Amino acid sequence: MENSTGCKHRSLLLAELARALQLAVQLAAHLDQHSPVESSKSLASKTRLSIEKLIHIAGLSTSEAQQQFAFPTTVPEDPLQSANKNASAGNFDSVFHSSCNNLSKKRKTLPKKKIQVKVGSGGVAAALDDGYNWRKYGNKNILGSKHSRSVLIFGFHLKRSYYRCRDRNTKCCFATKQVQRSDEDPQAFDVIYHGTHTCCRRLPVPTTASISEQGRRRHQPIRRLHNDHRLQQQNKDLLMDFQTGVGLDAHESNVAFQLGSVTAKAMMPESINGYSSQPSKPDNCCFGRSPSTSELIDISGSPTQLCFSEAGLEPLTSDSYVSDSLTPPNSAVDADITLLELDTQFGDFSVLCSNLHYTM
DNA sequence: ATAATTTGACCAAG
DNA sequence: CTTGGTCAAATTAT
Numbered sequence: 088m089e090n091s092t093g094c095k096h097r098s099l100l101l102a103e104l105a106r107a108l109q110l111a112v113q114l115a116a117h118l119d120q121h122s123p124v125e126s127s128k129s130l131a132s133k134t135r136l137s138i139e140k141l142i143h144i145a146g147l148s149t150s151e152a153q154q155q156f157a158f159p160t161t162v163p164e165d166p167l168q169s170a171n172k173n174a175s176a177g178n179f180d181s182v183f184h185s186s187c188n189n190l191s192k193k194r195k196t197l198p199k200k201k202i203q204v205k206v207g208s209g210g211v212a213a214a215l216d217d218g219y220n221w222r223k224y225g226n227k228n229i230l231g232s233k234h235s236r237s238v239l240i241f242g243f244h245l246k247r248s249y250y251r252c253r254d255r256n257t258k259c260c261f262a263t264k265q266v267q268r269s270d271e272d273p274q275a276f277d278v279i280y281h282g283t284h285t286c287c288r289r290l291p292v293p294t295t296a297s298i299s300e301q302g303r304r305r306h307q308p309i310r311r312l313h314n315d316h317r318l319q320q321q322n323k324d325l326l327m328d329f330q331t332g333v334g335l336d337a338h339e340s341n342v343a344f345q346l347g348s349v350t351a352k353a354m355m356p357e358s359i360n361g362y363s364s365q366p367s368k369p370d371n372c373c374f375g376r377s378p379s380t381s382e383l384i385d386i387s388g389s390p391t392q393l394c395f396s397e398a399g400l401e402p403l404t405s406d407s408y409v410s411d412s413l414t415p416p417n418s419a420v421d422a423d424i425t426l427l428e429l430d431t432q433f434g435d436f437s438v439l440c441s442n443l444h445y446t447m
Numbered sequence: 448a449t450a451a452t453t454t455g456a457c458c459a460a461g
Numbered sequence: 462c463t464t465g466g467t468c469a470a471a472t473t474a475t
Contacts, residue, residue: 222451222452223451223452223453224452225452225453225454226452226453226454
């Protein structure tokens with residue numbers, strides 16, 4: 088029984104993969120032939136939707152996939168809209184709505200929507216911002232995570248956070264979501280939606296494509312979220328959690344930590360804390376001390392990449408990009424290097440991206 | 448003062 | 462007995 092369900096799930100994935108590939112090929116052909124912009128846009132949009140659907144299917148258990156994709160023509164425009172559409176198809180939230188008012192501490196066994204968001208240059212909070220107003224009402228330590236080892240190294244436990252719609256009382260909006268770091272990808276977050284919103288969205292939803300777009304624009308000027316102090320606060324909190332996790336505090340200057348397979352060892356300048364938790368200062372001024380010259384370096388602006396290596400901590404500019412600036416001064420040294428990317432202007436941070444091994 | 452988040456307790460499902 | 466989901470008091474931020 089489970090085998091046949093699993094096969095169907097796999098078939099669903101493969102069929103959608105083939106469709107995504109076909110769309111991508113068509114799009115490439117359109118671009119080569121200088122076809123009308125509108126048709127290219129349309130193809131690009133279809134491709135994006137197909138990929139979003141793939142991500143969604145991949146995130147579902149086999150039974151959920153069967154349940155939710157009984158109507159395979161339903162292509163989600165975005166995670167939340169998809170939830171709404173399935174609801175209108177009577178396949179997702181009719182079930183939920185029939186019992187959503189039965190609020191209790193009972194474990195939820197109702198249908199849910201799971202998506203995965205990657206942290207882009209906009210930071211964690213921006214990546215998790217789906218345009219709705221959520222209120223956190225609890226969190227739990229996650230047990231049995233694949234990353235529990237890294238988590239223990241960090242000295243804290245991975246948590247799942249529980250959010251409910253802020254319009255719960257005013258508009259009887261019983262949508263909830265859970266957020267936790269992905270087991271597969273430490274840079275990604277799993278977001279599980281329960282129920283649909285009866286309230287209105289605050290902002291356009293950042294689609295998976297736009298999230299990728301944010302990633303692509305990593306080195307471009309950012310003109311967003313200036314007035315969203317709550318997002319900035321969330322970013323700051325997440326950063327503080329991270330700092331606590333790796334043992335960074337105002338008095339510590341040495342750090343060695345591991346995130347998954349990524350290891351970093353560094354002598355931290357005392358002013359490392361100046362790199363962070365300073366969002367939205369009027370002049371966005373952030374300084375770090377160069378390990379080689381002891382000069383104060385202005386790393387204001389966003390995003391800033393700092394290279395942790397045994398040589399110390401150095402800011403990277405877009406001019407001196409990874410391949411150049413991470414070349415170890417002494418080629419005989421084995422270096423585990425990671426990048427800590429800090430969006431100092433907004434207090435965003437993300438730990439990225441590579442396990443750059445130099446063995447020469 | 449008010450709003451938002453954190454945290455431990457509680458209850459039910461597995 | 463363990464774990465998931467929620468509540469509500471306490472704490473923290475604005």
